[in-house]
Amino acid sequence: MATPTPPVRLSTSDHLLVCTACGAQYDVDEKTGKDECRICDDPRQFVPETGQSFTTLANLQAGNYKNVFEPCKQNGNVVEIWTEPKFGIGQRACLIQTPHGNVLWDLVAYLDQDTVDKVCL
Structure with missing residues (x-):
């Protein structure tokens, strides 16, 4: 009899930073902080007029x-x-x-x- 496959789970940390402009997630938690997104900083992309900002998966999941x-x-x-x-x-x-x-x-x-x-x- 085959061993059942364990369910797939999200990362153990819901506090990794996510760029609000492009949605890229970084391996940096909210306590460490981050002030730039490598994707949005690319010359082919853009930085919002309001500047770069980050949220976390936990914040998004707490929203609607x-x-x-x-x-x-x-x-x-x-x-x-x-x-x-x-x-x-x-x-x-x-x-x-x-x-x-x-x-x-x-x-x-x-x-x-x-x-x-x-x-x-």
């Missing part, structure tokens, strides 16, 4: 954010995922479901356990 899962009208094996209200640059992901497993194409910046559970089915 949620990920919406909607089947693609053109292909029933594809589920579109986006965050409401919009966060970061409003990324959309596509969950491609196959008999051999799921493929997550692209990403959303906001994660919660419900999203992890749905993607890892």
